[in-house]
Amino acid sequence: MKPRIIGSDSEIAKCIYLQSKIEVWFDGDITEVGTIDSFNGETVKINDNYIVRKYCILKIVDMNFHLIK
Incomplete structure (x- = not known):
């Protein structure tokens, strides 16, 4: 199965709850892999790094991930 793109607040909250592994992509390259620690409307925190959501x-x-709706 290929990785699923996530973006909504509810999808990100599910990832935090399930401690799902996330890939962060910038310009076609993986720049970070880990679990999401926290998020807000502008950023996600993965591996103690804050990443601006609109740029990745x-x-x-x-x-x-599909187990909880």
């Missing part, structure tokens, strides 16, 4: 693509690589 977040992809979930943990396929347990």
Whole structure:
């Protein structure tokens, strides 16, 4: 299965709850892999790094994500 792109607040909250592994993509390259510690409307915190949401693509690589709706 290929990674699923996430972006909504509810999807990110599910990832935090499930401790799902996330890939952060900038310009077609993976720049970070880890779990989301926290987020707000502007940023996500992954591995103690704050990442501006509008400049990246977040992809979930943990396929347990679909279990909670």
